Amino acid sequence: MEFNGNLPNIIYLDINSCFATIEQQANPHLRDKPVVVAAYTTNSGCILAASVTAKKLGIKTGMRVMDAKKIYPKVIVLLPDPAKYRFVHKAILRIVKRYSSDVSPKSIDEFVFKLPLGVDPINVSKEIKEKIKQEVGEYITVSIGISTNKYLAKVASNLVKPNGLSEINTNNFLDIFSRLKLTNLTGIKKGNSVRLKIFGINTVLQFYNSPIWKLKLVFGALPAGRQGIGGFYWYQRLHGYEVDLPAGRQAALNQKMIGNSYAPPPNMANEAPSIISKLCEKTGFRLRNHNLKASGVHLSLQDRDGNFWHMGRKLKKDIFSNCDIQKEINNLFKISPIKENFRNISISTFGFNKLNNLQLEIFEDSQKRKNLITAIDDINKKWGLYTIHSGSTNMDSKVVQDRISFGQI
Structure with a gap:
């Protein structure tokens, strides 16, 4: 089989050093300095993103803060600010959608999209880069890859960083592969x-x-x-042919679990009820975002003495609301032998069915309930998670800080 000879029209866009660059855009005093965004600012905190300057020093994503400080003691360590990152994600998504109706966000910092035939991908890529600087932030750079399928477009986006623009096509693939x-x-x-x-x-x-x-x-x-x-x-x-289908709701349906976990710092180790409440809010939101309901829940707990306990439960009916998830998780928590000094708390849901297949209830209008929850989710999507939340949820930012999982938005 020969390499795909079609004109490349798949574009892969990657925000360079996403979290760190956005922080530098927001605060000009951080620009051109070694900055890292870490899960925690303590020495054991894992680095989620390193600025371009930090990367040049050898500081990498996945390192511990203590290892980064060994390389450069004055490295600037910041906690994540997901609201900023989602704002930039949505702003760039709006720009990309001006050029394509076939856009798939791959994660908080990556987008892949297909251009109509006959449109010059190089010119479009240059325009998008300029629009990002004008409308989102002059310090934010993106690396763009172009090819005949999503995979090689992704490979092309990694060829030149930061601020790259590369294409893999039938004329140059042998040279690039070599x-x-x-x-x-x-x-x-x-x-x-x-x-x-x-x-x-x-x-x-x-x-x-x-x-x-x-x-x-x-x-x-x-x-x-x-x-x-x-x-x-x-x-x-x-060979440049498309085999990687976009990840959609069917892919989510095939997932084994959807959930959330939190490793509380020592001063929060006894705040289990508040932590569980917020984890249930986040899990419910993710579940409904995939248009799913769950037929089972699971809770796992670990304390700081090394004790571990977990239990799952199959439910009599499918659930999708935050309060139902929390009710079932609380029932599991009641029978747990671990009640304090937590190192990790993890909840999850499993056994998925599509949410639009609702079973009629005798004493409750399930469709009306779903409509209400959907309206709340829409408000939270627009104005930020927890804009509207249950009264039992502790909104102290120290209890389960907002996080963006890898591959999530």
């Missing part, structure tokens, strides 16, 4: 790299030129008995 290591490819880390090398595939060009039968052997059997289907997908991806 300059990449296997681990430069999205989805190929150490494990997959070793697996490829066992079969004599040591370079990206060898990966590209490998026949389907060999790649099926490399990636083996996948779920549902589809022998080596992963190898077929990799073959298609590297």
